[in-house]
Amino acid sequence: MIFQIIKKEVQEILRDGRFKISFFIVLFLLVASVFITSKQYSSINEQYDSAEKNERTVWESQGAKNPHSAAHFGNYVFKPKLPLSLLDQGVDKYTGISIFLEAHNRNQAQYSTATDQTALSRFGELTPDFILFFIIPLIIILVGYNSFTKEIEGRTFYIIKSQGVDGWKLVIGKWIAALIPTLIITTLLFLIAGIILSNIKGFGVFSWSSFGILYLIYLIYYFIFTNVILLISSISKKSGIALVSSLTFWVLACFIAPKIASNIADSKYPYPTQQEFSENIAKEKSEGLDGHNPWNQKSKELEEKVLKEHNVNSVNDLPFNYSAYRMQKSEEYQAEIYAKHYKKLKNQFKKQSSIYKTLAVISPFLPARFLSMSIANTDYQSHINFSDAAEDYRIKTQAFLNGNTEKNSKIGERYVASADTWKDLPRFEYTPASLSEKLNENTSNFVILFLWFSVTGGLLFLTNKNY
Secondary structure, three states: OOOHHHHHHHHHHHHHHHHHHHHHHHHHHHHHEEEHHHHHHHHHHHHHHHHHHHHHHHOOOOOEEEEHHHHHHHHEOOOOHHHHHHHOOOEEEEEOOOOEEEOHHHHHEEEEHHHOHHHHHHHOOOOHHOOOOHHHHHHHHHHOOOOOOHHOOOHHHHHHOOOOOOHHHHHHHHHHHHHHHHHHHHHHHHHHHHHHHOOOOOOOOOOOOHHHHHHHHHHHHHHHHHHHHHHHHHHHHOHHHHHHHHHHHHHHHHHHHHHHHHHHHHHHHHOOOOHHHHHHHHHHHHOOOOOOOOOOOHHHHHHHHHHHHHHOHHHHHHHOHOOOOOHHHHHHHHHHHHHHHHHHHOOOOOHHHHHHHHHHOOOOOOHHHHHHHHOOOHHHHHHHHHHHHHHHHHHHHHHHHHHHHHHHHOOOOOOOEEOHHHHHHOOOOOOOOOOOHHHHHHHHHHHHHHHHHHHHHHHHHHHHOOO
């Protein structure tokens, strides 16, 4: 009997000219978005590879110079474009793609894609995640808004009842039939994306397990929408009312709820302004150890401590270049200042994230979106991880350069390192968080998503078991 219901529903869906047109338009947009995004992905990764090689060449070609001059010369590190960003670009276009590393300063990421876009970009881009999160739910609404109301309006309800069809069988049959178009579109998109990503060589490691988890997240998201739309249809008196109610839920879930969550998080745990952040760091740096000024209070305290430790009367009697040593201690001190203030930003981010996770119960869009970005490594936490890796590399670079001067020169000497010195600095390497780490970070989002599915599915079944 369930199969017969599914067959009937699918036949009615296929007869609907509006559905046919919408289905092929969405399918075309999806294929086009994957194709366009894959081209962008390959192009960006080629640019990344070229920029990384050029930057390394520039660094190694400095010639003979003082290591501290090389520290101020600095170098760039670039955030790689990871494979699953093809499906969900997340916040990548807003967070910057490169960080300039130099002595004494921790710089933020620069050259975000959003800064190069026109005002028209605020109306949305043709990307897979935009279609997956916003457009496919509209297809679910188009298919399911009159799934139950049409039986009453067409007076077929009594025919169904006279044939002894149980309410739960009717619900299951209509639920499966309403999902078929969505499953076809989503599965086709992921198959195409999987084929493209698994055949792009040299740009990130493509993980089928992460890819599968991402596919599962979107399916659960669509299951929830199907539950809600069919529930609205089953309790509505007319198809027009069911359509308006369904579209209202779509607007509330996909647009208004995320904005409400964002405003609440920003108002409760605001970030400091860029000016406040910079001024607080500059103030602490000015009060601390200055590697360029041997006469400030902290520098004199360090000198007395080192002389006492080595039991000598003058820095000239130390077995190493004290100026380079002081310079490195200054770098370590300033790095601690940066770590302290960036930790405050991270704490605010964690507090805001806790608000988002708490408010995720108001809309299935929120946990699904957070999970999608996290698995794709395009969420803000992934950007923080990259920034921290860049800062760790900057600190090690300064230790390498100052250590070279400390070991190979005497205080007061104008030391010049050989041109081959810069090749000994290890290359920057960034490894994103593993899938297991991502899943552990998002346990609450998975729980909320499954709660949405269970509660809406339970309500749909209980409301219609005696249909």
